[in-house]
Amino acid sequence: MTDTPPDGDSPDLDSCVRIGSIVSSNSHLDYVVEVYKERDCDRPPELHEREFGQPVFIKKTVNGTEHAVMGVIYDTQLVDPDQGRTGPRLAQDDQAQFTPGYIEERTTLAGVALLGTAEISEDGAIQESTHQMPRWTLEVEDTVFHCPDQVTVSFHTVDDQIQLAYMDRLLDIAGDLGSEVIVALIDRLRGMLPDDDPNQRVLDVVEQNVQWQAREQRGMV
Amino acid sequence: MADRSDVVGTVAGPGDDPNEFVFVTPSDKSIKTGEFITYTVSVEGEPRSVFARVTNRELIRGLPEGFLADPEVGPETVAATLGVPTDDTELYRLTATVIGYYDTNMTTFANPRQLPDPGTPLSIAPHQQLETVLPNLGCETDSTDVTTLDGVAHVGWLLNRPAEATNLHIPTEEFASTHLAILASTGSGKSYTASVLIEEMMRPSSRASLLVFDPHGEYDTLAEMQGEEAFQGADGYEPDVVYYDPERLSVRISELEIGDVMAVLDNPSNRMQDRLSTAWRSMQNRESRTWGIDALIAEMEAEFGADDASVGALEWRLRRSIERNDLFHPEENVPLDEIVDPGQCTVLQMDTLDRRDQQLITTVLLRRMYRERLDDVRNRDSDIEHPIFALFEEGHRFAPASGEAPSLGVMRTITSEGRKFGFGLGIISQRPSKIDQDVLSQCGTQISMQIKNPNDQDAIKNSVEAAGEDVLRELPGLTPGQAVVSGDAMNTPALIQVRQRRTPHGAGSRPVIEEWREAYDERQREPTQSESADFGEGDSTGVQSLD
Numbered sequence: 001m002t003d004t005p006p007d008g009d010s011p012d013l014d015s016c017v018r019i020g021s022i023v024s025s026n027s028h029l030d031y032v033v034e035v036y037k038e039r040d041c042d043r044p045p046e047l048h049e050r051e052f053g054q055p056v057f058i059k060k061t062v063n064g065t066e067h068a069v070m071g072v073i074y075d076t077q078l079v080d081p082d083q084g085r086t087g088p089r090l091a092q093d094d095q096a097q098f099t100p101g102y103i104e105e106r107t108t109l110a111g112v113a114l115l116g117t118a119e120i121s122e123d124g125a126i127q128e129s130t131h132q133m134p135r136w137t138l139e140v141e142d143t144v145f146h147c148p149d150q151v152t153v154s155f156h157t158v159d160d161q162i163q164l165a166y167m168d169r170l171l172d173i174a175g176d177l178g179s180e181v182i183v184a185l186i187d188r189l190r191g192m193l194p195d196d197d198p199n200q201r202v203l204d205v206v207e208q209n210v211q212w213q214a215r216e217q218r219g220m221v
Numbered sequence: 222m223a224d225r226s227d228v229v230g231t232v233a234g235p236g237d238d239p240n241e242f243v244f245v246t247p248s249d250k251s252i253k254t255g256e257f258i259t260y261t262v263s264v265e266g267e268p269r270s271v272f273a274r275v276t277n278r279e280l281i282r283g284l285p286e287g288f289l290a291d292p293e294v295g296p297e298t299v300a301a302t303l304g305v306p307t308d309d310t311e312l313y314r315l316t317a318t319v320i321g322y323y324d325t326n327m328t329t330f331a332n333p334r335q336l337p338d339p340g341t342p343l344s345i346a347p348h349q350q351l352e353t354v355l356p357n358l359g360c361e362t363d364s365t366d367v368t369t370l371d372g373v374a375h376v377g378w379l380l381n382r383p384a385e386a387t388n389l390h391i392p393t394e395e396f397a398s399t400h401l402a403i404l405a406s407t408g409s410g411k412s413y414t415a416s417v418l419i420e421e422m423m424r425p426s427s428r429a430s431l432l433v434f435d436p437h438g439e440y441d442t443l444a445e446m447q448g449e450e451a452f453q454g455a456d457g458y459e460p461d462v463v464y465y466d467p468e469r470l471s472v473r474i475s476e477l478e479i480g481d482v483m484a485v486l487d488n489p490s491n492r493m494q495d496r497l498s499t500a501w502r503s504m505q506n507r508e509s510r511t512w513g514i515d516a517l518i519a520e521m522e523a524e525f526g527a528d529d530a531s532v533g534a535l536e537w538r539l540r541r542s543i544e545r546n547d548l549f550h551p552e553e554n555v556p557l558d559e560i561v562d563p564g565q566c567t568v569l570q571m572d573t574l575d576r577r578d579q580q581l582i583t584t585v586l587l588r589r590m591y592r593e594r595l596d597d598v599r600n601r602d603s604d605i606e607h608p609i610f611a612l613f614e615e616g617h618r619f620a621p622a623s624g625e626a627p628s629l630g631v632m633r634t635i636t637s638e639g640r641k642f643g644f645g646l647g648i649i650s651q652r653p654s655k656i657d658q659d660v661l662s663q664c665g666t667q668i669s670m671q672i673k674n675p676n677d678q679d680a681i682k683n684s685v686e687a688a689g690e691d692v693l694r695e696l697p698g699l700t701p702g703q704a705v706v707s708g709d710a711m712n713t714p715a716l717i718q719v720r721q722r723r724t725p726h727g728a729g730s731r732p733v734i735e736e737w738r739e740a741y742d743e744r745q746r747e748p749t750q751s752e753s754a755d756f757g758e759g760d761s762t763g764v765q766s767l768d
Contacts, residue, residue, distance in 0.1 A: 131304055161298070161301060161302065162302055163301070163302055163303075163304065164302055164303055164304070165302075165303060165304020166304070167303050167304070168303075199302075201291050201293060201294045202294050202298055202299060202302050203302075204290075204291065204294075205287075205288065205290045205291050205294050205299050206299060206302060206303065208287070208290055209285070209287040209288070209290070209299075212287065213287075
C-alpha cells in the first residue's frame, strides 16, 4: 500500500487506495460501502479520495481471469449508532476522552452504483472494458478501491470515442442525484482529456442534455 | 399479399377523419407523402385491393433533439457515447386516406366504407395497377396494359416513383370533350405540358383536329412532329401541322356582330350605337355576305339621312377602326375547312396582332366553328363534320374575369354547351384569378402546376371542383415540370412529372446574358467614327517610291 495514489502511464491496480468494504446492497447494481477509518487500514482514504462522483472498482476473479467491476460513488450517508438513544450521555463536551460508548463506531457509508466491467491484464492495466451491466454479484467485505484517473479514462474510451453507455442505468439507481453524479463524472473526464480533444464537445452536449432534463423534471424550466 | 416481402408497413388504427388510417413503418422503408399504398379487404366475398394515399408522415421514435445541440457534433456520436442504438431505430407514423377499391363495373373507385384492421399489412401499389386505375380509362380489370389502349395521352409519370416507372395515360376523349385547363405560373412549364398533350393528340391512335390560339408564337416547333417516326401510322398517317401567320388571318366584316363592332369603336355615343345597330341588322338581313364599310354607311345614310351628325361621326370611327385594319375584309375569311381537319394541328400565330384584334378574330372563328358543329350535330350541312379541340395560350386574354373581351360570351357558351356538340376547349393560363370563373369551372380536367400567388390558388379552389385540399397544398411546392392532374380524366388526382417532349421546346426564356454579350461584341466590331484616318490605302506612296 503506497501513501500516494499512483500516477504514471500504467497505474498499478494492486496499489490503489482502499476506500472501504461492502456491507450490504440495495439491488444487483447498488451496493453500500463502509468507508475505512483510521483503525481499519494503514492508509484510510482522504476526504477527496472518496468524494461524490469518485469512480471506484472492485476486483473479482471470474473463471480464472481477473476482472475489475467498475462503479461510482453516487451517495453518502453518516451513521451514528448513538443517535436517538435515550438517557444521559457519559461524554460531555469537554470530556471527549471519557467516552466508553460508541463514538468510535460512528461511520460513513457510501452508495456505489456499478457501471460496467473490464479485464485486468497481466501488467495491471485494464482492457476489454464494457458498459454492459455486470452479471456477477459482489460479496460482503469485498474491498472497494479508489479508481485512478488513467483507468477511468481508459474505461470510458472505446475506439477513441468517449462512452457513457451506462448512463440510463446510473440515472435510475442514483435517483435524485442522478444528474449530479453524471455531471461530476463528466467534469472528471473533461479534466483528464486534452482541451482540443473532439470528445470534449460530445461531453458538452451530453452534460447539457442531462442538466436540462434534470431541471425540467424538477420543475425549473 | 401472401408474400410479406413487399410489405412496407402495418396499420396501427383509424385516424382522425372517417376515411383516414394510421400506419407505422421503420425508417428503411422510405415512403413519401403522396405515395399510393394498397391493402386487401374482402368486398362481397371477393378480395379487393383498396388504394390509399399517404398524406402525412411524422417521426414517432428517433434521437431526441437535445442530441442536436452542437452542430459540430453529430447526433450519432452523442448516441454512440450514451450507448443508444442508432441503426434503423427510427419509426415513422404515417397517415393515409382511403381512395377506395377499383369497382370494375362502375370503372371508378368505390369506397369500402371500412378502414383496415390494426395489423393489416400494407404494400406499395404496383405500377401497372396504378396505371390502370388512376386515370379514368374505364378498364374492366384493375390491371391492364394501358399502353395498348387507343386514344390515351401519355403525360408523364407519378412523381413519387422513379422516372418512367408508373406512367400516367389520361383518356384524350375525356379532356377533349369536357374541356381542359392548364394552370401554372410563368416558367413552370405550361406551354411545355400543352405541347406534350398536342403531341399525344396528334399521334396515330388519336388523330385529333386541333386548333391552337397562340398569342406569343410559342408553338413553332410542333412542325417537327412531321417526319418523326413516333407520329407515323401504319396506314401512312402523318400529322399535319399548319401555321397561320397574322397576314393570313382575316375577318369578314359581315361575320362581326353588333357587340363586336361596338367593342372596336372608340367610345360611341348612345345615338351612334342606335344608328349603327339598326343599320347593322338590316345589312345582316341581306342576301349578300360580302359587304363592306361603304355599303354599311350607304345603308345608314339611306335610313337616317346623309347629313345626320351621328352617321358622320360613325363613318369616321368605322373607317378608322375597321376599314384601315387589315384584319377586317369585306370578302375574305379564314376558310374553316383549311384550319380544322382530322390529323391536323393548326397554330394561329397572333403574335403581331394587338390584343383587341386577337380577341376579335378568336370571337369570330369560335362563333363560326360552333355554328358549324351545331349544324353537324343537327344533321344540317356543315363545314366541320368532326369534333374539334381548341387550345388557348394566355386563356385569360380570351375569357377575362373582368368581362372586357368580345370573345367571353362565346367561350362561356362553348364551355357549358360544347360537350354536346363535340367542341372542346383548352385554357392555358398563368393567372387563374383573371379567368372568368364560369369558363374555368367548366373545364372538367385540370393540370395544375406550380402556383404561389394566393389569389390564383383561391381561384382554383373556388372554381375547380376536383381540386381537393391535398391538391391545393401541393401547388406552391411543385417545381417546373411537376403537375397535379385532376378532374374528369382522372379517378383520383395524382402528382406527376410531365414527360419529355418529342419535339424541341420553343418557348423558354431568352438567353439574356448571352444576347447582351453578343450585341456588345457586335457593337465593338463596328467601326467607330473616330476611326476615319486612313493609313496605307488609296494612292499613298510608300517609302520606296519616293526614290
